[in-house]
Amino acid sequence: MQRASHHSRVNATVVLNRRSVLATVAFTLAAVTGLVGCGSDTQVDYETAGGSGDSLVVYVGAGDDREILEYAVENLLPASVKIELVDASEDSNGKVAAGDGDLSFYQHIPAFEADLGTHSYDNLSIVSKVNVVPYGLYSSTWKDVKDTESWVNVGLVADEVTGQSLPHGSQVVLPATSTGFARGLYLLQSAGLVKLDRPFGGTSAVDLTITQANVLDSLRHLTLLGLGYDDYLQSLYENYDAVVLNPDDAASIGLTPAEDALAIEPGPGNPYAHVLVAPSRLAGDQRVLELARALESPELAQFLETKFRGANIPVAAAESE
Incomplete structure (x- = not known):
C-alpha cells in the first residue's frame, strides 16, 4: 500500500484576515487562556508573496511541512489572522533573524540548532514543536x-x-x-x-x-x-x-x-520534531500564539493521522493527551 501523495504545492501566498490582537502575552503557551476559537468561516485569498499589512511572513519547507502549515492556516486559525507562506531556502533563519521575515517552519530541531551554532543567531527560538517523520x-x-x-x-x-x-x-x-x-x-x-x-x-x-x-x-x-x-x-x-x-x-x-x-518512534520528546521558529521581537505576539496553538491542536493531530497514516505524527498534541 503506497503512502498518500502530497497534493499541496501552492506557490501563491496564503492570506487570512485577522481580528486585532486582544493582549500581548508571553510565548509560553501554558500561560495562555481564552484564546479566540477557530471557526469554519475563515476566508482564504491567494496573492503573490510580499503583501503588506499585518501579515506574518512564514518561510515554509516544501512537501509535508507546507501541507501541514496550509491546513492549520486555512482551517484552524481565527478568521482575522493574516499569514503569508513563502518557500523556505537555506538562509531562511537568517532572514527571520534580520527582520526580513517573521517565522520559519522547515526544519527539525538538530538542523535548527546546527544553524544557530554556525551563524550565532541569538534572537531566534523555538515556539512550537509540531510534527515528526518517524522511523x-x-x-x-x-x-x-x-x-x-x-x-x-x-x-x-x-x-x-x-x-x-x-x-x-x-x-x-x-x-x-x-x-x-x-x-x-x-x-x-x-x-x-x-x-x-x-x-x-x-x-x-x-x-x-x-x-x-x-x-x-x-x-x-x-x-x-x-x-x-x-x-x-x-x-x-x-x-x-x-x-x-x-x-x-x-x-x-x-x-x-x-x-x-x-x-x-514516539512523537512526544522526539529530538527530530519539526519546529516553528520565531524572533525575540515577536515575543508575546498574539498572532504567533494563535498559530502555535493551531499547530499543537488535537485538530491538527487528527489531520496528520488521517492524511499521512503514520508517516507524519504529532508532537505537542500527543503530549497533551
Missing part, C-alpha cells in the same frame, strides 16, 4: 513486539516459536548511517526491546549518534546489523526478522506505518 520497525514474518518466550537463530538447537511476536534472537537490520542507526536504537528502546545508557530526546551530537556501545541490555537478545539499503531493501525486509525504515523507504516497498509497522 518504524517492520517485519515480513512477525506481527508485533509483545512479550514472548519464542527463540530463533540459536544455532545449536531448533527454533522454538509459538505465536507471531518478534522472538528472542531475532536479527534486526538498522540503517548504516550514524543518524539512522541511532534513531533505530532509540526506536527499539521505546518498544521495550533494548535498554540504552540514556533516555530518548537529547539533541547533542553524542545523543544523536549513539551506537551499539550504548546498548546496556538487549532485552530480546537481538542481533543488530547496520546495513546499507541501496537497492536491496525488499530483500532485507524479506530475509531478516525485522528492519528499521523511515516512511519513504517503507513506502518504496509498499508499507504504510499505521498499518504495517510493529513499532513507531
Whole structure:
C-alpha cells in the first residue's frame, strides 16, 4: 500500500484576515487562556508573496511541512489572522533573524540548532514543536513486539516459536548511517526491546549518534546489523526478522506505518520534531500564539493521522493527551 501523495504545492501566498490582537502575552503557551476559537468561516485569498499589512511572513519547507502549515492556516486559525507562506531556502533563519521575515517552519530541531551554532543567531527560538517523520520497525514474518518466550537463530538447537511476536534472537537490520542507526536504537528502546545508557530526546551530537556501545541490555537478545539499503531493501525486509525504515523507504516497498509497522518512534520528546521558529521581537505576539496553538491542536493531530497514516505524527498534541 503506497503512502498518500502530497497534493499541496501552492506557490501563491496564503492570506487570512485577522481580528486585532486582544493582549500581548508571553510565548509560553501554558500561560495562555481564552484564546479566540477557530471557526469554519475563515476566508482564504491567494496573492503573490510580499503583501503588506499585518501579515506574518512564514518561510515554509516544501512537501509535508507546507501541507501541514496550509491546513492549520486555512482551517484552524481565527478568521482575522493574516499569514503569508513563502518557500523556505537555506538562509531562511537568517532572514527571520534580520527582520526580513517573521517565522520559519522547515526544519527539525538538530538542523535548527546546527544553524544557530554556525551563524550565532541569538534572537531566534523555538515556539512550537509540531510534527515528526518517524522511523518504524517492520517485519515480513512477525506481527508485533509483545512479550514472548519464542527463540530463533540459536544455532545449536531448533527454533522454538509459538505465536507471531518478534522472538528472542531475532536479527534486526538498522540503517548504516550514524543518524539512522541511532534513531533505530532509540526506536527499539521505546518498544521495550533494548535498554540504552540514556533516555530518548537529547539533541547533542553524542545523543544523536549513539551506537551499539550504548546498548546496556538487549532485552530480546537481538542481533543488530547496520546495513546499507541501496537497492536491496525488499530483500532485507524479506530475509531478516525485522528492519528499521523511515516512511519513504517503507513506502518504496509498499508499507504504510499505521498499518504495517510493529513499532513507531514516539512523537512526544522526539529530538527530530519539526519546529516553528520565531524572533525575540515577536515575543508575546498574539498572532504567533494563535498559530502555535493551531499547530499543537488535537485538530491538527487528527489531520496528520488521517492524511499521512503514520508517516507524519504529532508532537505537542500527543503530549497533551
